[in-house]
Amino acid sequence: MTYQTQVAIIGAGPAGLSAALEVAKQGGKVMVFDENDRAGGQLFKQIHKFFGSGHHGAGVRGIRLGQQLLEQCIQSGVEICLSTVVFGIFPGNELGIVKDGRSHTVKADKILIAAGAGEKPLAFPGWDLPGVMGAGAAQTMVNINRVRPGNRILTIGSGNVGLVVSYQLLQAGASVAGIVEGLPKINGYAVHANKLMRQGVPVYLSHTVIEARGDGQVEEAVIAEVGPGFVPIEGTEQTLSVDTICLAVGLTPSVELPRMAELAMVHLPKMGGYIPLHDSHMRSSNPDIYVAGDVAGIEEASTAMEEGKLAGVSMAEALGLVSAQRARELAGEIEERIGELRIGSHGDARRMAKEEIVRGYEAWLAKQK
Amino acid sequence: MACKTEIKEKKRGPLAVIECTEDIPCNPCTTCCAQKAITFEGSINSLPKLDEDKCTGCGICVARCPGMAIFVVDREYSETECLVSFPHEFLPMPQAGEEIVASDRQGKPVCAGTVHRVVRPESFDGTAVVTIKIPKEYADQVRGIRTERGV
Ligand SMILES: Cc1cc2nc3c(=O)[nH]c(=O)nc-3n(C[C@H](O)[C@H](O)[C@H](O)COP(=O)(O)OP(=O)(O)OC[C@H]3O[C@@H](n4cnc5c(N)ncnc54)[C@H](O)[C@@H]3O)c2cc1C
Ligand code: SF4
Ligand code: SF4
Numbered sequence: 001m002t003y004q005t006q007v008a009i010i011g012a013g014p015a016g017l018s019a020a021l022e023v024a025k026q027g028g029k030v031m032v033f034d035e036n037d038r039a040g041g042q043l044f045k046q047i048h049k050f051f052g053s054g055h056h057g058a059g060v061r062g063i064r065l066g067q068q069l070l071e072q073c074i075q076s077g078v079e080i081c082l083s084t085v086v087f088g089i090f091p092g093n094e095l096g097i098v099k100d101g102r103s104h105t106v107k108a109d110k111i112l113i114a115a116g117a118g119e120k121p122l123a124f125p126g127w128d129l130p131g132v133m134g135a136g137a138a139q140t141m142v143n144i145n146r147v148r149p150g151n152r153i154l155t156i157g158s159g160n161v162g163l164v165v166s167y168q169l170l171q172a173g174a175s176v177a178g179i180v181e182g183l184p185k186i187n188g189y190a191v192h193a194n195k196l197m198r199q200g201v202p203v204y205l206s207h208t209v210i211e212a213r214g215d216g217q218v219e220e221a222v223i224a225e226v227g228p229g230f231v232p233i234e235g236t237e238q239t240l241s242v243d244t245i246c247l248a249v250g251l252t253p254s255v256e257l258p259r260m261a262e263l264a265m266v267h268l269p270k271m272g273g274y275i276p277l278h279d280s281h282m283r284s285s286n287p288d289i290y291v292a293g294d295v296a297g298i299e300e301a302s303t304a305m306e307e308g309k310l311a312g313v314s315m316a317e318a319l320g321l322v323s324a325q326r327a328r329e330l331a332g333e334i335e336e337r338i339g340e341l342r343i344g345s346h347g348d349a350r351r352m353a354k355e356e357i358v359r360g361y362e363a364w365l366a367k368q369k
Numbered sequence: 370m371a372c373k374t375e376i377k378e379k380k381r382g383p384l385a386v387i388e389c390t391e392d393i394p395c396n397p398c399t400t401c402c403a404q405k406a407i408t409f410e411g412s413i414n415s416l417p418k419l420d421e422d423k424c425t426g427c428g429i430c431v432a433r434c435p436g437m438a439i440f441v442v443d444r445e446y447s448e449t450e451c452l453v454s455f456p457h458e459f460l461p462m463p464q465a466g467e468e469i470v471a472s473d474r475q476g477k478p479v480c481a482g483t484v485h486r487v488v489r490p491e492s493f494d495g496t497a498v499v500t501i502k503i504p505k506e507y508a509d510q511v512r513g514i515r516t517e518r519g520v
Contacts, residue, residue, distance in 0.1 A: 048435070049397075049433075049435035049494070049496075051393055051395040051436070052394060052395060053394065053413050054396070058395060058396060058397045058435065059433050059435055060494075170459070171458060171460075189391060189393055189436065190390050190391045191388075191390075191391070191393075191436030191437065191438045194388070194437075194474065195437050197474060197475050197476060198472070198512055198513045199513075201476070340394055340412070340413065340414075343392075343412065343414045344391075344392040344414040345391060345392055347394060347414075
């Protein structure tokens with residue numbers, strides 16, 4: 001069958017739900033689609049308390065932020081379609097969706113792609129052995145399915161994902177043999193690393209994994225120190241007895257749908273890879289398609305929520321649900337809060353990268369004229 | 370003996386110790402403290418600062434800090450002992466009176482101690498604040514209890 005809506009949103013994560021709420025508040029009809037059987041995106045796996053200020057729900061566990069957002073959406077009349085995969089975006093603002101094994105069409109005036117990100121792989125001898133997995137997958141296993149992926153874990157990557165997931169594996173009763181980081185310094189927040197270190201977890205800086213060994217399952221990991229250019233230094237190899245290797249070597253925006261919609265992109269390694277160009281209010285190179293959250297550059301749930309709101313306000317304005325003046329005011333408030341999140345030693349680089357995306361969009365737009 | 374320059378005596382009793390070392394945009398420590406003992410100079414991105422005169426050592430910030438980076442230390446609990454409080458989110462939950470091995474910032478064992486108190490009201494949302502009693506000389510070294518989770 002064919003559904004008709006003013007706004008169709010792909011992804012019920014913090015970005016998608018925040019956008020939906022903003023449009024619904026202005027009286028728009030919104031449908032949100034997510035392949036999972038629960039709404040919240042990454043938030044429903046985040047059992048730790050979040051950083052940020054009061055506006056961003058700081059000190060609240062991610063999972064509760066997700067629940068709050070979901071309740072607000074439901075109260076505001078947002079229609080959320082779970083266990084529904086969006087398999088394509090077609091000309092004429094049409095989405096192809098699959099629900100309960102049947103495919104349907106959704107026609108929308110405006111589309112927001114808030115599809116989040118996927119984990120980057122890392123190849124090394126033995127990486128295809130059972131027991132080598134993405135840190136996000138390990139997190140889903142412990143926090144959603146309540147299954148411990150293994151008893152003795154080695155984590156590759158010291159970004160916040162690697163640090164947070166390792167801590168949660170400890171909480172689930174596993175032991176963590178170490179965190180391996182190629183750089184000479186910890187990549188994520190020091191406070192996250194300190195929590196792990198207080199539990200006696202060693203951090204191997206300037207190290208990499210060179211091999212996973214085992215008979216049908218990971219039994220050992222070989223790690224080594226790296227020199228310039230991340231080349232392993234011969235003679236520094238160590239063998240650790242582990243049954244699970246968690247890869248936390250970065251996320252990459254899920255740009256399959258933006259590609260299908262032929263959105264103009266830019267390649268920005270510091271934001272995770274290819275990113276759809278967008279203006280400062282989240283509109284992509286297709287004036288009917290918006291992007292927000294990790295798909296528009298890997299950041300955090302707090303920034304994803306604000307970008308979602310920004311996209312929501314711009315879609316509401318484009319649909320004539322809110323005056324240009326009011327939209328400017330709302331957007332101004334949101335931008336101020338985003339600004340607060342993109343400062344400091346971790347945030348500055350993200351702010352500059354986001355500015356580069358917007359400049360890329362403006363350059364693209366100038367070429368069209 | 371009269372002394373002309375007034376030397377401010379170091380406040381006794383429990384005091385927060387903030388071990389937050391990076392300029393991350395975060396501020397629950399300031400907003401949760403009823404005594405307004407923690408402030409930021411400038412934006413929420415700067416490092417939190419403690420006003421020792423205002424801090425009562427209540428331990429609320431220990432539970433609320435998402436970085437689990439705040440401790441409460443009572444250096445002069447008795448002639449020979451001090452108290453160290455830290456956030457704890459592991460099972461089994463320590464019990465008051467339990468004998469433990471106190472550990473340092475690297476999880477290395479430092480000394481023996483006992484669990485003095487475990488506070489876990491609903492408002493802490495699952496985080497317990499565990500206080501242990503250990504020999505005084507380790508007040509600056511001990512930041513938790515030894516578990517078998519790391520190496
Ligand atoms: C371990 C870990 C710890 C983190 N800790 C923090 C933290 O402390 N603080 C913080 O602010 N952030 C944290 N984050 C980051 C935060 O979770 C993400 O930045 C945020 O969830 C991104 O939101 P999003 O809405 O863009 O995407 P997501 O939350 O990933 O949601 C996207 C949703 O879209 C769905 N989807 C994608 N494609 C389709 C399709 N074709 N059809 C249907 N559905 C689709 C996905 O299944 C998903 O549910 C953490 C992330 C991880 C992995
Ligand atoms: S211990 Fe209590 S009084 Fe002291 S800073 Fe923390 S919350 Fe404030
Ligand atoms: S709440 Fe904790 S992590 Fe956040 S600024 Fe305060 S001390 Fe640092």
